[in-house]
Amino acid sequence: MILKPQEIEKESFRIIENLLSKEGLSFPEESLPLVKRVIHTTGDISLAKDLVFHPLAVSRGIKALKSGGHIFCDVKMVVSGINQKELSRLGGKVCCYIDDEEVIKEAQRRGITRAICSVEKAISDRSKNIDIFVIGNAPTALLALIKALEKGARPPSLIIGVPVGFVGAAEYKALLVEKSPAPYITLLGTRGGSTIAVALVNALIKLAL
Template identity: 80%
Template sequence: MILKPEDIEKESFRIIEGLLAKEGLNFPEEVLPLVKRVIHTTGDVSIATDLVFHPQALSEGIKALKKGASIFCDVKMVASGINHKGLARLGGKVYCFIDDEEVQAKAQKTGLTRAICAVEKALANNEIDIFAIGNAPTALLALLKAVEEGAPPPRLIIGVPVGFVGAAEYKALLVKKSPAPYISLLGTRGGSTIAVALVNALIKLALEDENSQAC
């Protein structure tokens, strides 16, 4: 019987590696930690078939984090799940504007979703390096439209919103047109826990890279 948390995680990842091999799912070595973390979070090895990684997603994400990246989260569930202690060690911050009074007032006045207004506030902030969108498809759409209209692209977009209205379409648009590196999960599946898993896996890799360079 396995009871220690670290042993449970180690055994879980061993099982996941076996399942990936059994299904014939091959990923570049550098993205495997993220793939395994998403599978571990969802308990679903089939989800790996819909994960897509821009060729520069990992390198740009880690570089940004090591330079103290600020991360925008579309909802509080994403923001609360991030490894704040690890991110702080790298000098980074988390921003979530979904409950911001200015955002709420703008959403009420314009009839737009709070997620759209939160992205607009984040872009006006000019301090956001990584966008982690796990819940609101309209947040991803707003970001893509803003970049298309001339807003500076972020260092990395983690676009994994869940839903049956817009989610699959906007994620396909991200993969097709984004000038920024991205990580996405095609189709209707997604969610805050997946966004958190991806961000935390990147934070862990950035910390490991920093520690190895310090030795």
């Protein structure tokens, strides 16, 4: 019986590596820690088949973190899961505007989601050194980011786009892979969520440290 936390995690990762091998799935050395962290967090080995990494995603993400880049999060659930203590060691912080008063009013005025307005606010105020966009819950936030980039907004160093849902999520993630001028990490299909987004971010932070 294994009871020590570090030993439990080590054994879990060993099992995950064996399962990936049995499934015939292989990943580059730099992205493998992120894949293992997602599987470890969810307990679902099948997610590995739908995880997609831009070739520069991990390296650009690590570079942004080491440079003190801030992280935009679409919802508070993502914010609460990120290891902000470790992130602060790199000089970074998280930014979430979902409850911002201006965002709420603008969303009501235009009859659109707060997630869309949150992304627009983050894009318009890049003075806050936001260099990584993490979208784990709201598909419309991902669509807003893609549209902003199409209109000429400065691409971030990394987009982690793993929103969950049956309306728009799969389509917008496919669009991210097709059109994004920025490196990205995504999970194709309807699956996703804040837990997966957090797992990816925390794995990147650990690598950066």
